[in-house]
Amino acid sequence: MKVGVKYCGGCNPEYRREDVEDVLRKHFTIFYSEDADVLVLINGCKKACLLEEVKHPKVVSVDSPVSEEELLRRVLKAMRG
Secondary structure, eight states, X not given: OOEEEEEOOOSSOSSOTHHHHHHHHHHSOEESSSOXXXXXXXXXXXXXXXXXXXXXXXXXXXXXXXXXXHHXXXXXXXXXX
């Protein structure tokens, strides 16, 4: 299962977005492509601008710090459909 990662432009990050990617790397091989089975959108703030521009059938959107367990739960849920 391919897990893609896409970052917002980072104009107003309210947390360290790279922490989300670090958690994903511990559990999955990630790709910087929308050509993935699940796409994780790493937004820097609550505006979550990536949701407006990305059209993908299985999306996990992160817009604030999230625990490792919660992030994994979201990704696995998206994988199941």
